[in-house]
Amino acid sequence: MTIAGFLATSAMVNPAMAQSQTQTQPTSDFDQCLAELGETAVRAGVSRETATAVVAGVEQIERVIELDRKQPEFTTTFADYLNRRVNESRIQQGRELLKTHRDLLNRVTRETGVPGPYLLAFWGLETNFGSYFGKMSVPGSLATLACDERRSEFFTRQWVAALQIIDEGAIPAEQMEGSWAGAMGHVQFMPTVFLEHAVDADGDGRRDLWNSLPDALMSAGHFLESMGWNGDYRWGREVLLPENFDYRLSDGRELPLAKWREMGITDAFGRPLAREDIDASLLVPAGHRGPAFLVYHNFDVIMGWNRSEFYAIAVGHLADRIAGAGGLQVPPPEDLPALSRQQILDLQQALASRGYDPGPIDGILGSGTRSAIREFQKANDLVADGYPGIPVLNAVGIDT
Known part of the structure; x- marks a missing residue:
C-alpha cells in the first residue's frame, strides 16, 4: 500500500x-x-x-x-565525561531543587523506594532539569x-x-x-x-512527561523500581585500593563486601568498609591512576536505564553530590589520551594477532577488549587494569 x-x-x-x-x-x-x-x-x-x-x-x-550513522571520531575519557556532567552548576541547582520539590520527591520515594537525589540526578543528566527536551x-x-x-x-x-x-x-x-x-x-x-x-501522578487524567513534573518523576521512580531498585542501599561508593593490588579483579566479578574488605580496600577516606551482607563489583574507569569504585545492585539498575558505565557512575556521583557529599578523593586524571576509533581498531587487531581475544574487532572499547588488555598487561609486566593507556599502546606499536 x-x-x-x-x-x-x-x-x-x-x-x-x-x-x-x-x-x-x-x-x-x-x-x-x-x-x-x-x-x-x-x-x-x-x-x-x-x-x-x-x-x-x-x-x-x-x-x-x-546522527544515527555518525560515530564519534574519538572516545571520551572518563575525566571529560564526568566533569562535563557533574559540575558545580548542576550540583548547586540539584541541591536547590531538592528543597523546592521536597514534598514531591518524598512522595516518589515512599511509593517506589528511590531517593530524591537519584531522581534529580537522572533528571539533571537527561534534560538538565527540564531545560532541554x-x-x-x-x-x-x-x-x-x-x-x-x-x-x-x-x-x-x-x-x-x-x-x-x-x-x-x-x-x-x-x-x-x-x-x-x-x-x-x-x-x-x-x-x-x-x-x-509512565503514570498519572498529578491526577489530571493524562500521563504527561513533558508538562507535568509529578508525572515525570513518579514515572522515573516506577521505572527504576520495576528494574529492582533496592531502597536499602546506595549505588556504590568510591574506595581506596591497597598498594600492589591485583587489578585483574576489576573485571566485573561480584564478591561479598567482606571479601573486598579482607583485601585491604577501604572507603575513600581510608576507613574500613562496613560489614554489610552485600555483593559488589570493582570498577576502575580511568585505569589504575584514577578513582576506584565498588558498585552494588543499584548500579546495575542504573545501567538498565543507560548501558554506559560512565553514565551510571555519573548518576551515582551526582546523586551523592546533590545529597551533600564532596568530590572524589581521587579525581580522574585529565592527561589520558582520547583514543580514536581507528586506534581502538588497531589495538584490537594487535591483541588478536598476539593471541588475546578482544571479541568483535569493531573499534568499540567493550568488556571483551578490556579483558584482552588485562591478559596482555599481565603477560608484559604492566598493571593489569584493562585500560588502554600509553604503555599498552606503545607495547603493541600504536602511535599516540
Whole structure:
C-alpha cells in the first residue's frame, strides 16, 4: 500500500477526511514504508483517525539518519565525561531543587523506594532539569528510523508505541518532540518505556512527561523500581585500593563486601568498609591512576536505564553530590589520551594477532577488549587494569 492508498482507505473509513486526503502524489520508498507503518499501527490497536492524522503530518528527516550513522571520531575519557556532567552548576541547582520539590520527591520515594537525589540526578543528566527536551518531531524521527533497514524492527515498535501514546490523549502529535532517536520528556523515556512505566501522578487524567513534573518523576521512580531498585542501599561508593593490588579483579566479578574488605580496600577516606551482607563489583574507569569504585545492585539498575558505565557512575556521583557529599578523593586524571576509533581498531587487531581475544574487532572499547588488555598487561609486566593507556599502546606499536 502507498501512502496515498493508506490515506484514501482512511478517507473511506472517515468520509470527512476525503476531500483533503484523496490527492495523489508520486510514491517514494519512504512513502511506501510510511503507509505500511500506518497500517502496522492500526493493526496494533491505534485508531485509524489517529494513524491517518499522524502519517499525514510526517516527513522524512535526513538529519536523523546522519546522527544515527555518525560515530564519534574519538572516545571520551572518563575525566571529560564526568566533569562535563557533574559540575558545580548542576550540583548547586540539584541541591536547590531538592528543597523546592521536597514534598514531591518524598512522595516518589515512599511509593517506589528511590531517593530524591537519584531522581534529580537522572533528571539533571537527561534534560538538565527540564531545560532541554529535544526539538525533533518524535513521529517524524521514529518513522525515519523505522524506514531505515539498520534498526527497523526496534524503531517500528517505538513508532507504534508513540502513536498509542498520542491515541490515548497524552499529548498531541504536533507537540510530541524529543531527541533524534525518539526519547521524550523530562526524563527522556522511549515510547515503549512510556507505555509500560509512565503514570498519572498529578491526577489530571493524562500521563504527561513533558508538562507535568509529578508525572515525570513518579514515572522515573516506577521505572527504576520495576528494574529492582533496592531502597536499602546506595549505588556504590568510591574506595581506596591497597598498594600492589591485583587489578585483574576489576573485571566485573561480584564478591561479598567482606571479601573486598579482607583485601585491604577501604572507603575513600581510608576507613574500613562496613560489614554489610552485600555483593559488589570493582570498577576502575580511568585505569589504575584514577578513582576506584565498588558498585552494588543499584548500579546495575542504573545501567538498565543507560548501558554506559560512565553514565551510571555519573548518576551515582551526582546523586551523592546533590545529597551533600564532596568530590572524589581521587579525581580522574585529565592527561589520558582520547583514543580514536581507528586506534581502538588497531589495538584490537594487535591483541588478536598476539593471541588475546578482544571479541568483535569493531573499534568499540567493550568488556571483551578490556579483558584482552588485562591478559596482555599481565603477560608484559604492566598493571593489569584493562585500560588502554600509553604503555599498552606503545607495547603493541600504536602511535599516540
